[in-house]
Amino acid sequence: DAMVIQNPRYQVTQFGKPVTLSCSQTLNHNVMYWYQQKSSQAPKLLFHYYDKDFNNEADTPDNFQSRRPNTSFCFLDIRSPGLGDAAMYLCATSRGGDYGYTFGSGTRLTVV
Amino acid sequence: TQLLEQSPQFLSIQEGENLTVYCNSSSVFSSLQWYRQEPGEGPVLLVTVVTGGEVKKLKRLTFQFGDARKDSSLHITAAQPGDTGLYLCAGAVWDDYKLSFGAGTTVTVRA
Numbered sequence: 300d301a302m303v304i305q306n307p308r309y310q311v312t313q314f315g316k317p318v319t320l321s322c323s324q325t326l327n328h329n330v331m332y333w334y335q336q337k338s339s340q341a342p343k344l345l346f347h348y349y350d351k352d353f354n355n356e357a358d359t360p361d362n363f364q365s366r367r368p369n370t371s372f373c374f375l376d377i378r379s380p381g382l383g384d385a386a387m388y389l390c391a392t393s394r395g396g397d398y399g400y401t402f403g404s405g406t407r408l409t410v411v
Numbered sequence: 412t413q414l415l416e417q418s419p420q421f422l423s424i425q426e427g428e429n430l431t432v433y434c435n436s437s438s439v440f441s442s443l444q445w446y447r448q449e450p451g452e453g454p455v456l457l458v459t460v461v462t463g464g465e466v467k468k469l470k471r472l473t474f475q476f477g478d479a480r481k482d483s484s485l486h487i488t489a490a491q492p493g494d495t496g497l498y499l500c501a502g503a504v505w506d507d508y509k510l511s512f513g514a515g516t517t518v519t520v521r522a
Contacts, residue, residue, distance in 0.1 A: 303453075330508045339497050341512040342454070349508055389453050396503030396510050397442045397461065402453030 302326070305390050305403035312380050312410055320375040320406045322390030331373040332400070333365060334389040342389055348373065377408075385410045413438035415502055417513035425521050427489055432516045434500035435482045441505045443476055443483040448497040448515075457485075490520045 303324045312318040322331065330349050334342035346355045348367045362384070364376040377384055387407050391400040415436045424430055434443065442461040446454035458467050460476035460483060467474045471494075473486040487494055497517050501510040 305453075332509075339515065339517055341499060341514045344509060347508065391453075393508065396507055397459070397505075399444050399456040399459050400446075400454075400501075400510065402446075402455070405451070405453045407451070 303390055303392055303401050303403040305388075305406050307406060308404060309407045310409070312377075312408065314382065314410055315379045318377050318380055318408070320377075320388050320390075320408070322373045322375075322403055323371050324392045324401075325371070326392050326401060327370060328392035328394050328401070329370075330393045330395065331367060332391040332393070333363075333373070333375050334391065336387045336389055336405075345375070380408070380410045382410050384408065413440070413502060413504065413511045415500055415511050415513040417498075417500055417516050419516060420514065421517050421519075423519040423521065424490055426491060430487050430490055430518065432485045432498050432500075432518070433482070434484065434513050436502060436511075437481065438502070438504075438511075439480045440502035441480075442503045443480075444501045444503070444510070445474055445483070445485050446499040446501065448499060449495075454497075454499055487518075490518075492520045492522050494518060495520050 332347040333345045336342045345359045366374045387405045389405045390403040393400045444459045445457045448454040458474045463480045464478045465476045471488045497515045500513040
């Protein structure tokens with residue numbers, strides 16, 4: 300089945316230690332998104348790619364970076380995680396807003 | 412992004428009861444989508460409504476898009492414990508790849 304896969308499902312990292320979360324898709328969608336979600340709140344968009352074009356949200360901290368080496372893969376790098384970065388990180392793909400998003404199962408990040 | 416207001420924020424009902432969740436905005440959308448998210452999982456798309464006044468039914472779930480394309484509702488008939496989750500509405504605007512999400516409604520159906 301075509302899908303969006305995030306790895307790992309759970310990640311524990313130390314305060315200040317860089318961490319990378321990964322996302323892969325078999326849907327061949329042009330657009331990939333990274334969201335941060337805390338405590339049953341709405342997902343908050345961090346950035347998105349249309350093909351290789353990177354689009355950063357104005358309020359996304361510089362601590363968060365992303366890479367999309369090809370259509371299938373996208374990575375979220377957190378350079379120096381703080382306690383406030385503990386959250387569920389969701390990857391999603393789309394052909395465009397009206398077509399809806401396909402989300403991965405998320406990565407639950409814990410910062411100790 | 413456009414603001415979408417969902418109400419209520421929390422809803423707890425007994426199995427077999429009906430419920431309605433509302434999603435309102437002052438902005439016009441090309442489509443509105445509803446997602447359900449279970450604890451520890453990503454949101455799953457339930458439906459997309461694209462025509463003003465459109466009504467879509469998915470088993471016990473009924474979705475409506477307002478005539479002016481600014482609001483939507485989700486109605487669940489005879490709710491079951493399996494309907495428990497966070498319901499998110501999201502609006503799309505023509506030629507924009509980003510969705511605007513509402514704050515979500517946490518629905519708990521007690522057996």
